[in-house]
C-alpha cells in the first residue's frame with residue numbers, strides 16, 4: 029500500500045440557504061433560487077473535486093459542538109432527516125451517507141496519541157448536523173464518497189481562542205498522520221464562514237436577493253483582506269492575524285475547521301483558488317481551494 | 330395568578346441516561362420530587378424555557394400539536410437515545426407569539442416534522458411529565474437576548490396564561506456554574522470542578538431559598554461572570570419574569586455536579 033495523502037483542502041462554508049436555493053430532492057422546502065454566485069462557486073469546486081478522485085472526504089463542522097473531546101462519526105451508514113434548528117424553514121434534508129469508520133478510528137487514535145481527548149460516535153440514531161450536510165451536499169451532491177465527520181470541540185470558546193486553535197492544530201496533525209497511514213487520497217473540507225455578522229431579520233421570501241449584502245463594511249473589508257492574503261499564498265501571515273480577524277469580524281473560523289485543515293496540510297504557502305465569494309443573510313462566505321496535486325505536493329490520481 | 334408553581338432543572342442528559350451513577354442519580358431523584366410537587370399543583374400546561382434550544386434570528390416557540398421523535402445528544406451519544414412524545418398547548422403558544430411584540434421581540438412558531446427538540450426540554454419533560462398529563466409551551470433561548478428581555482418573555486408568557494385562566498407551571502431548564510471537566514473522569518467521583526464555583530452555587534441557592542429578590546438580583550451578574558453560569562442564568566430570568574419577581578417560598582431538592590458543571594433542582598411556590 030502506498031502512503032495516503034491529502035490531495036486538496038477546501039474552505040467550504042455551510043449556509044443552509046445554498047441548499048435551499050438549489051432545490052435538491054432531499055430538501056423539503058422549495059425556493060425560487062437565490063445566492064447564485066456562491067452556488068456557481070460550488071459548481072466549480074465540484075468539478076475540481078471530481079478530477080481529484082478522492083477516496084474520502086473529511087469535514088469539520090461548527091454545528092456539531094462537543095465539550096468532552098473531539099468526536100468522529102463512527103457508524104458505517106447514517107441516514108435520517110436533519111432539520112436546521114436556526115433555519116428550519118429553509119433546511120429539512122433527508123440524508124444518507126457512508127462513513128469511513130476505519131479512517132475515523134485512526135484519526136481518533138492519532139489524536140489521542142497526541143494528547144487530545146477523542147471519541148467515536150457509535151450511535152446509529154445520531155442526527156448529522158446541518159453544517160456537515162450542507163458542506164458535503166454543496167461539494168458532492170452525489171453522496172458517493174465515504175466521509176469522516178469531525179465535531180467542533182468548543183475549546184476556542186471555553187478556553188482562549190489561541191488555546192482552542194492550538195488544539196485544532198494538533199487535531200490537524202493527527203488527521204494527517206491517520207490519512208498517511210491509510211493509503212487513501214483524502215480531501216479536507218473546512219466548513220466555515222468568514223465574517224459572521226448577520227442580519228437579525230429574514231426577508232420574505234428569504235431568497236429575495238435585493239436584500240442580500242454584507243452586514244457591515246468593516247467585516248467585508250476584513251474578508252477581502254483575508255482572501256487577498258490567501259490568494260497570494262501568504263498563509264503564515266493569515267494565521268498571524270487570525271485571532272484579530274476572529275475578534276473583529278466575529279469570524280466563524282474561530283470554531284477551528286480552518287486551522288484543522290491547514291495544520292493537516294502543513295500550512296503550505298500556496299496560493300488558494302477563489303471559486304467565489306458571497307454573503308448569506310449578511311455573513312461573508314468564500315469557497316476556496318488549495319489543490320496539492322496541481323501544486324506538485326501530492327500525486328495525481 | 331395562574332402560575333401554580335415553577336421549577337429550575339438542569340438540562341444535562343446525565344441524570345436521565347445514567348441515574349445508576351450516584352452523583353447523577355441524586356439529581357434524578359430530586360427531579361422526580363420536583364415532578365411530584367408539580368403534579369400536586371395540578372397544572373394544565375408547562376411553560377418550558379431551555380438554555381439548550383438556541384435561536385438566533387427570532388424568538389422561537391414550538392407550535393406543532395405533537396412533538397415526537399428520538400434525539401441523540403451531540404456530546405453524550407454513547408449513553409443512548411432520548412425518546413420524546415409530548416403535546417403542545419397551541420392556544421397558549423399562539424397567543425404568546427404576537428404578544429412579545431410589546432417588548433419588540435419578533436416571535437415565530439416552529440411547526441416542522443423532525444425539528445430538533447433540545448436535550449434540556451426532553452429531559453425536563455421526561456422527569457415532570459412522564460405520564461403525558463400536561464401540554465407544553467416551549468420557548469427558545471435567543472442567544473442575543475439578555476436577562477431583561479428573557480425576563481420580559483417569562484412575564485408575557487405568564488400574562489397570556491393568566492388571560493386564559495390556564496393553570497401553568499413554569500420550568501427553567503439550565504445549569505449553574507459552567508466550568509466542566511474536558512477529559513475523561515471517573516464518573517462516580519464527579520464533583521464541581523472548581524471550589525470557588527461550588528461556593529458561588531451554594532451562595533446563590535441560599536439566596537433563592539431566602540427569597541430576598543433584591544440580593545439575588547444584585548448577585549447574579551457577578552455570579553454569572555465568575556462562575557461562567559450557563560447562559561448568564563437566563564433560565565432564572567424567565568422564571569422570575571413569570572413569577573413577577575415574587576414567590577412565597579423556594580426549596581432546593583438537589584444540587585450536584587454534572588461532569589464538573591453545577592446543576593440544581595429547585596421548586597418555587599408563587
Ligand SMILES: [Fe+2]
Pocket residue numbers: 042090091159221280
Ligand atoms: Fe455556521
